[in-house]
Amino acid sequence: MKWITARRRHPLAGYVVVILALALFGVGYAALAPTADQAEAQTLAAEVPSPDDVDVAAGEDIFNQTCASCHNYDGGGSDTGPDIRNSGAASVNFQVSTGRMPSMDPDSQMPRRPMVMSEQDLANLIAYYNEEIREGGPDIPYEVPGGPPQRENFEDDASYEAAMEEHEADFEAYIEGADDTDMGMKLYLTNCAHCHGWSGGGGALTDGRWAPEIHDATPREIYEAMVSGPGAMPMFSDTVIEPEEKQELISYVKKLQAEPNAGGIFDLNRVGQVAEGFIGWVVGLSLIIACAIWITAKQRAHD
Amino acid sequence: MSKTTQAPKALRGVGNFIDDRFHLAKTGEKNLRKVFPNHWSFMLGEIALYSFIILLVSGVFLTLWFKPSMLEVVYDGAYERLQGVPMSEAYASTLYIDFEVRGGFLVRQIHHWAALIFVASLVVHMLRVFFTGAFRKPREINWLIGVAIFGLAMVEGLFGYSLPDDLPSGMGVRILQGVMLALPLVGPYISMFLFGGEFPGEDIITRLYMLHVLLIPALLLGLIVAHFMILWHQKHTQYPGTGRTDKTVVGTPMYPAFAVKAGGFFFFTFAVTAGLSGFVQINPIHLFGPFTPTSITSGLQPDWYMGFMEGSLRIFPNWFDIAPFGYAIPTAVLVPGLIVPGLIFGGLALWPFIEQWITGDKRARNVADRPRNAPVRTGVGVAGITFYGVLWLAGSNDILSETFSIDLYLTTYIFRVLAIVGPILGYIIAKRICLGLQRRDRETLEHGYESGTIQQLPSGEFIEVHKRSSDETIHVLENKPPLTSTALSEPEVDDKGVENPKTRKGPGKLRLALARWYTKDNVSLDDVEPYSGHHLHHSVPEGEKEATH
Ligand code: HEM
Numbered sequence: 099m100k101w102i103t104a105r106r107r108h109p110l111a112g113y114v115v116v117i118l119a120l121a122l123f124g125v126g127y128a129a130l131a132p133t134a135d136q137a138e139a140q141t142l143a144a145e146v147p148s149p150d151d152v153d154v155a156a157g158e159d160i161f162n163q164t165c166a167s168c169h170n171y172d173g174g175g176s177d178t179g180p181d182i183r184n185s186g187a188a189s190v191n192f193q194v195s196t197g198r199m200p201s202m203d204p205d206s207q208m209p210r211r212p213m214v215m216s217e218q219d220l221a222n223l224i225a226y227y228n229e230e231i232r233e234g235g236p237d238i239p240y241e242v243p244g245g246p247p248q249r250e251n252f253e254d255d256a257s258y259e260a261a262m263e264e265h266e267a268d269f270e271a272y273i274e275g276a277d278d279t280d281m282g283m284k285l286y287l288t289n290c291a292h293c294h295g296w297s298g299g300g301g302a303l304t305d306g307r308w309a310p311e312i313h314d315a316t317p318r319e320i321y322e323a324m325v326s327g328p329g330a331m332p333m334f335s336d337t338v339i340e341p342e343e344k345q346e347l348i349s350y351v352k353k354l355q356a357e358p359n360a361g362g363i364f365d366l367n368r369v370g371q372v373a374e375g376f377i378g379w380v381v382g383l384s385l386i387i388a389c390a391i392w393i394t395a396k397q398r399a400h401d
Numbered sequence: 402m403s404k405t406t407q408a409p410k411a412l413r414g415v416g417n418f419i420d421d422r423f424h425l426a427k428t429g430e431k432n433l434r435k436v437f438p439n440h441w442s443f444m445l446g447e448i449a450l451y452s453f454i455i456l457l458v459s460g461v462f463l464t465l466w467f468k469p470s471m472l473e474v475v476y477d478g479a480y481e482r483l484q485g486v487p488m489s490e491a492y493a494s495t496l497y498i499d500f501e502v503r504g505g506f507l508v509r510q511i512h513h514w515a516a517l518i519f520v521a522s523l524v525v526h527m528l529r530v531f532f533t534g535a536f537r538k539p540r541e542i543n544w545l546i547g548v549a550i551f552g553l554a555m556v557e558g559l560f561g562y563s564l565p566d567d568l569p570s571g572m573g574v575r576i577l578q579g580v581m582l583a584l585p586l587v588g589p590y591i592s593m594f595l596f597g598g599e600f601p602g603e604d605i606i607t608r609l610y611m612l613h614v615l616l617i618p619a620l621l622l623g624l625i626v627a628h629f630m631i632l633w634h635q636k637h638t639q640y641p642g643t644g645r646t647d648k649t650v651v652g653t654p655m656y657p658a659f660a661v662k663a664g665g666f667f668f669f670t671f672a673v674t675a676g677l678s679g680f681v682q683i684n685p686i687h688l689f690g691p692f693t694p695t696s697i698t699s700g701l702q703p704d705w706y707m708g709f710m711e712g713s714l715r716i717f718p719n720w721f722d723i724a725p726f727g728y729a730i731p732t733a734v735l736v737p738g739l740i741v742p743g744l745i746f747g748g749l750a751l752w753p754f755i756e757q758w759i760t761g762d763k764r765a766r767n768v769a770d771r772p773r774n775a776p777v778r779t780g781v782g783v784a785g786i787t788f789y790g791v792l793w794l795a796g797s798n799d800i801l802s803e804t805f806s807i808d809l810y811l812t813t814y815i816f817r818v819l820a821i822v823g824p825i826l827g828y829i830i831a832k833r834i835c836l837g838l839q840r841r842d843r844e845t846l847e848h849g850y851e852s853g854t855i856q857q858l859p860s861g862e863f864i865e866v867h868k869r870s871s872d873e874t875i876h877v878l879e880n881k882p883p884l885t886s887t888a889l890s891e892p893e894v895d896d897k898g899v900e901n902p903k904t905r906k907g908p909g910k911l912r913l914a915l916a917r918w919y920t921k922d923n924v925s926l927d928d929v930e931p932y933s934g935h936h937l938h939h940s941v942p943e944g945e946k947e948a949t950h
Binding site for chain 1: 439440441443444445447448482483484485486487499500506510514517518521522525568569662665666669670673674677678679680681682683684685687688689690693695696697698699700701702703704705708797798799800802803806808809810
C-alpha cells in the first residue's frame with residue numbers, strides 16, 4: 099500500500115491505471131467470451147462430473163462404510179445422525195468438502211478441516227447419493243466457483259496449470275461479475291453479520307456453538323452453506339436470497355477479505371475495539387509509563 | 402553551571418523591553434523554580450495532558466475536511482470498493498480524509514489512538530491519586546475536577562466515535578438512545594429532542610459534532626486549566642522521606658531540568674501515539690462500511706472506556722422489569738445504563754468526603770500515604786477496580802467466548818457472580834496484603850531487613866542476618882501516620898454518666914461503626930524503637946557490625 103500511495107500522484111500513474119484496467123478488462127472479457135450464457139455452459143461443462151467420470155458403486159461403498167453408521171444405509175437417520183434424504187446434494191457437498199462429515203463427534207459442532215476423501219471419492223459419493231438416497235433438497239451450484247484444482251488429479255503440470263488458470267479466471271469473473279456493493283453489503287450485514295461478524299471472522303453463539311470464520315470457504319461453499327443451512331445456521335434458499343443477490347453477497351465478503359489494511363501492517367485480526375483497547379493499554383500506555391519511570395530514575399540519580 | 406552565559410544583545414533588548422512592561426522576570430523566576438517531585442507516578446497526569454494536546458491538534462486537522470452532515474450522497478471518491486454506495490456525507494468525508502487528504506489517514510488514527518491513551522492515562526492517574534490519599538484536604542476540589550474530566554472524556558470519546566457514521570458508530574448511538582428511552586416518562590422526549598425526531602433522524606451527527614468539537618473540548622480545556630492552576634498553587638503531594646513533611650516540598654526545580662525532561666516526555670508520548678498510528682490499524686471505517694439501520698453485527702464494541710457500560714448492560718438480568726399501570730420500566734436497561742455508572746462516578750466523587758467524615762481528619766495533608774498504611778481505603782479501591790474490571794470484561798463477552806471457546810451464556814453467569822464476589826474478595830485480599838506489609842514494616846523497624854545471608858551460630862543454629870536499613874527507610878517507617886478517627890476518641894458516656902447523644906443513634910452511630918471498620922486491625926509502629934528487637938537471634942554478631950553498617 100505504501101508503495102502505491104507514494105506513487106499514485108506520479109504523472110504517469112493515471113496512464114498505468116488505465117492500461118492495467120484495460121488489460122484486466124480484456125483478460126476478463128476473453129474468459130467470458132463470447133456470451134455469458136455460453137460461458138456459463140462452459141464452466142458447467144467443466145464442472146459437472148459427467149456420468150462416465152463417476153462410479154456409483156464406489157460411491158455406495160464409501161457411503162456404507164463412512165456415513166451409514168450414523169445416517170443409516172437409506173440415509174434415513176439414526177440416534178447419532180439426522181435424516182439426510184431431503185438435505186440435497188448441496189448439503190452433502192458442503193458437509194464433506196469442508197471436512198465436517200464424516201463427523202468425529204455427533205454431539206458437538208464440527209469445525210472446518212481438510213476433506214477426508216479425494217475429489218473423486220466425493221464425486222462418486224454424490225452420484226450415489228443423488229441416485230439412491232436423495233428425495234429432495236438443493237442441487238450443487240456448479241456455476242459458482244469451488245476450490246482450486248488439486249495437483250494429484252492431473253497427469254502433468256501443463257494440464258494442471260491450465261486448470262488452475264481457468265479456475266482463477268472463473269473466480270475473478272464471478273467476484274467481479276457482481277457490481278452492486280451496496281446490495282451485497284446490506285445483504286451480508288442484515289443476514290449474516292450478527293453471527294459471523296462484520297468481517298466474516300466468526301463469533302460466539304449460544305449453547306457452546308459458534309459461527310465459524312468464513313474466510314476459507316470457497317464461493318461455492320458459501321453458496322451451499324446458505325442453501326443448506328448447516329447446524330445452527332438458518333437456511334437462505336434461492337427464493338429468499340436470489341442467486342444474483344447471493345453473488346453480490348459472496349462478492350462483498352470476498353472483496354472485503356482481500357482488502358488490504360490501509361491503516362497499518364497490524365490489523366489486529368480485524369477483531370476491532372476489544373483488541374484496540376488491549377493494545378492501547380498494553381503497548382501504548384505501558385511504553386509511555388516505562389519512559390516516565392526511566393526519566394525520573396535518571397533524574398533521581400542526579401539529585 | 403558556574404558562569405551565567407549572557408544572551409545575545411538583541412535578545413536581551415527584547416527581553417528587557419518586555420520585562421520593563423510586564424515584570425515577567427519576577428513571576429517567571431518564581432514559577433520556573435517551582436519544584437516537581439521525582440517519582441514516575443507523578444507523571445501520569447502529564448500523559449493525560451500531552452495526549453489531550455495531541456487530540457486538540459489532530460482534531461482541528463480533522464475538522465478541516467470532516468462534514469458533519471447526514472445528507473445522503475452516492476460515493477464516487479478514491480476508495481474503489483465503496484464506489485456507487487449511498488452513504489451520509491459524514492461517512493463520505495471521513496473516507497475522503499482517509500484516502501484523499503495527504504496524511505489524513507495517519508492523523509485520524511493518531512486522533513483515535515490518542516483518545517484511547519488519554520482516557521487510559523486519566524484512569525491510572527486517578528488511581529495513583531486515590532491510593533496515595535492525595536485527594537485529601539486541601540486537594541478535594543481538584544479531585545472533583547478530575548472526576549469531571551474523566552466523565553466528560555468518556556462522553557467526548559463516545560460522541561467522537563459516533564461522528565464518522567460508520568457501522569459501529571451507528572450502533573453506539575443506538576445503544577445511547579436505548580438508555581435514554583429507558584428513562585421513565587421523560588425518556589422518549591429526551592430522545593426526540595436529541596435526535597430531532599425519530600432515530601436516527603437527520604440531525605444527530607450535526608449535534609454530536611457541535612458537542613464533540615466545541616462544547617465538551619471547551620469544558621475539558623477549562624477544567625484542565627483549573628486543575629493545573631490549583632495544582633500549581635497547592636503543589637504536588639510527595640512521598641514520605643527525610644525532609645518531607647506536610648509543610649515543606651522537595652523536588653527538582655521546574656527549570657531547567659524538569660522542563661527539559663517534560664518536553665522530552667511530550668515527544669515520547671507523541672512518538673508512541675504516532676508509532677501505533679503508523680503501524681496498527683484502528684477503527685478501519687472503510688472496512689466497516691456506512692451505517693444502515695438494518696445492519697447488525699457481532700464482534701463490534703464501543704471503545705474500551707465505554708466497555709464497562711456495555712458490560713453492565715450485557716450481564717444485568719431482566720428479572721426486575723416492572724410495568725406499573727401498564728407503563729413499562731425497563732430496569733434491565735435503567736440500572737446498568739444509569740445507576741451503575743452513577744454509582745461508580747458518584748462513589749469516586751464522594752469518597753474524599755466520606756473518608757473525611759469517618760476519620761474527622763481536617764488537617765492539610767501534603768505527604769502522600771503509602772497505600773498499605775490505609776488498608777481500608779486500599780481495599781475499597783481494589784474492590785472498585787475489580788467491579789469495574791469485571792464489567793469491562795463482560796463487555797467483551799462474545800469475543801472472550803469465541804477466543805477461549807466458552808459458552809456465551811456461561812460467561813454471562815460467571816460475570817454475574819464475579820461482579821458480586823470479585824469486589825468482596827478483592828477487598829479482603831488487598832486489606833490482608835496491606836496489613837501483612839505493615840507487619841513487615843514493623844519487623845524491619847525492629848530488626849533491620851533480612852539480608853539473605855545465612856549464618857551458623859556456634860550452637861549450631863542457623864540464622865538469617867538482619868542488616869540495618871537506610872536512614873531514609875527508618876525515617877519513613879517511624880513517621881507512619883497514625884490511623885485514627887475523632888469518632889473513636891469521643892467518649893461514649895460523658896462525665897455525668899449520660900450516654901453521648903452524638904454516638905448513640907443515627908449518623909453518629911453509623912460514623913462510629915465506620916470509624917471502627919476503618920481503623921480496625923491497623924498495625925501500630927508507635928511503640929517500636931528502631932532495632933529494639935531480639936538481638937540474640939536476628940541481628941549481626943558484634944564483630945560484623947562495622948562491615949554492615
Ligand atoms: C478529549 C478529547 C477528544 C477525544 C477523546 C476524541 C475522540 C474521538 C474519537 C474516538 C473519534 C473517532 C475517530 C475515528 O473515526 O477513528 C473522533 C473523531 C473526531 N474528532 Fe475527536 N476527540 C477529542 C477531541 C477533539 C477535538 C478537540 C476536536 C476538534 C477541535 C475533535 C475533532 C474530531 C473530528 C472532526 C472527528 C471526526 C472525524 C473522524 O472520525 O475521523 N476531536 N474523536
